[in-house]
Amino acid sequence: MIIIGGTATNGIDENLSKITSIPLIKVEHKIFPDGESYIRIPQHITNQEILVVQSLYPPQDKHFVELLLILETLADMKNNKITAIIPYLAYARQDRRFKEGEALSIKTILGAISRAGADALIVIEPHKAEELSYFGKEVKIADPIPEIAKEIKKKVENPFVLAPDRGALERAKRLAEELNAEYSYIEKERDRDTGEVRIKNLPELKVKGKDVIIIDDIISTGGTMIQAAKAAYEFGARKVISAAVHSLFLENAYEKMVNGGIREIITTNTIPQDPSKVTIIDVAPSIARKL
Template sequence: MIIIGGTATNGIDERVSRLLNLKLIKVEHKVFPDGESYIRIPEQINDKEVVLIQSLYPPQDKHLVDLFLMIETLADMKIEKINVVAPYLAYSRQNRRFKEGEAVSVKTVLNLIRKSGATSLAVVEPHHYEELEYFDGETRVIDPIPDIGKVISEKTKGPLVLAPDKGALNRAKRLAEILNTDYMFIEKERDLNTGEVRVKNLPELKVNGRDVVLIDDIISTGGTMVQAISMVKKQGAKNVYVSAVHGLFIGDAYSKLIQAGASEVIITNTIPQDPSKVSVVDVSDAIARTI
């Protein structure tokens, strides 16, 4: 088996290659003057199985097209098993039709990955596990929560683990079990026209003088987290640690979290991060374990 490093790996391909002691082939790539992608696998591959690592962080559309080109090129090279590892899976939040006529974006993306020639797909903490059923092949979920838990356990003992909505409750539960502590969630609702998120109810949390860890899969604009931070701070939380698997941090999202009262932001490296701002948890070990 060989590791193929795609055009968007954030160094994860190199670390996984070292951890598993597998040969790494880096894809050659460039962008033509008209914006189109050029892809080349620079070596003839004799192995029948490869692991292609390609994250799909912004610019998502370019990285997706690169992925399709790489998969089909490997298929043309007669590779029998093309195992795609996507540390961040773009379009995963549009996993069903919220309004009539909407595209189910993640379904389209997963269909295209499969039809390009991928035989299996592994994703780091997808938005919804069931959306992987759209991929007509073997799928695996890479769980980074134990690695996040190790980092948090060094910073606080017995915090309340809080999910910013019911959909993130499973993550909160898994993290709380690692930290040997309690957990709960906040109810929220989203306006389907504007996309605005607001807290639906404000539960009475026994957090006065206590640390709180907020956990979610994605931080995009940070709106949901900001509301949650403000809520627990008003109820007397001591320190608020904000954690997520995928940190997009659109616009001034990071600044909003800090201004709202976050003590620290803990994020994995599925998307490139600024280590001077956030604590970065490497998912390479989790990926290597899954492979």
Template sequence: MIVVGGPASTKLASNVARELGVQCISLEYKVFPDGESYIRYPLESCDVKGEDVVIVQSLYPPQDKHFVELLFAIDALRHLGAGRIAVVVPYLAYSRQDKVFLPGENVSVRTILRSIERMGADYFLTIDIHKEESLNFLSIPSFNITAVPLLSNYIKGLRLEEILVLAPDRGALWRAEMASRFLGAEYDYLEKYRDRSTGEVSVKPKSLSVKGRTVVIIDDIISTGGTVALAAKVMKELGAHKVIAACTHPLLVGNALEKMYNSGVERVIGTNTIPSTVSVVDVAEIIVEKLKSILKPN
């Protein structure tokens, strides 16, 4: 088995290879003056003919560039005679456009997933996809794993007291429930509303008992930080002692961190599906665990 690190995930790919005890090869890549992407698998490093190959490439911004690089990599490895190709996309861009919200839209995640399959992927693996049902767009074996246990263990190590795990909306309630079991804490959620035309988010306060407690807001993605900032503001108004935000995918667009800190968030915790200053939890362990189960010797 060989692990191939895409340009977006060289460090994570290296961690995965180390956990597996196999070689990690980084793709050569560049961008031409006209903006076109170029990748090359360095044949002189290791021949892939007949070998099982794991490609690791996350699709964080610039997501279109990273997506094209991934397609090029799959295509190159398939034509080089690789055996089974497992594509690991720790953060799957466009996963939030999983249905038609307004007439005339396409289902972006369907386009992304089917393109990956048609390039030659045999297996697909991602982490905390926005909605697991999106994997039904694929006909190859596909897997969604969650980083909630890893995040929970990290939070547990902080030795916080009087914890309430909070989901920012009902859709993330299962995530809060899972984390609460690891932390031995209570959990709840906020009512969230998003205007589909403007994208503006609002939250509806609930009668939560948070006075003097540490509130851990947990979600799959923190993008602009608007939802977390609103939730933190509500929690502080209700008397929370401390607010911490945790997520699998720290996109942190623009001034997201500043926005959250200014709203009362004391700390933001993320995983390394996306490199950032808050990416303190390594997901290599759960990727390797799943790869071992799906890439058993023929």
């Protein structure tokens, strides 16, 4: 078995190699003057089981094309099995058509990865597990919640886990079980045209004097987290911290979240982060558990 480190790994490939003692080969990569990517596997590898690590954080399109180039090159080398390990799977939000004529982006992305030569897929906490069926082959989901919970335990006294919408409820349940805490959720709705998030129905949250952990799969602009934090404070939360697997922090999201009363943000290294701003959890152990 060999790990191939792609062009967008954020050190996860190196950490995975250390944990598993599987040898790592980094791809050679450069950008031509016109912006196109050059990819080369620096060793001839054949008849091997290959683990390709490549995250699809921004610039998503470039990293996606580079993943396809890596996969097809390894397939052309006649290897036995190629597993694409994609810590952050871009284009996962659009898994169904909300309006007529919309592209099913996750279907297109996973279909292309399959056709390029991936025989199996490992992802970290996808937006929805069922959307991975578009890959059509072996799929495993790596769960970083145990590592996130271990870090949260250092920072809270009387925890309460809050999902910022119904879709995150199962994730909140998993974290609550790790923390031996109660959990609940807020029902929200998002304007399909503007993207604005509004709380639809606000249940009574029994969080008075508690440390509330808001858990979600992704932080984009932070609007969902901010709305949930506001609700928690309205019901008497002592403090609010945010935990998310994938954090993009678009449109000054970090600053807005801090100004919205979120005391601390815990996230993973599926996307590069500033360690002076957030607590970063390595996902390599969760991937290793799936190998």
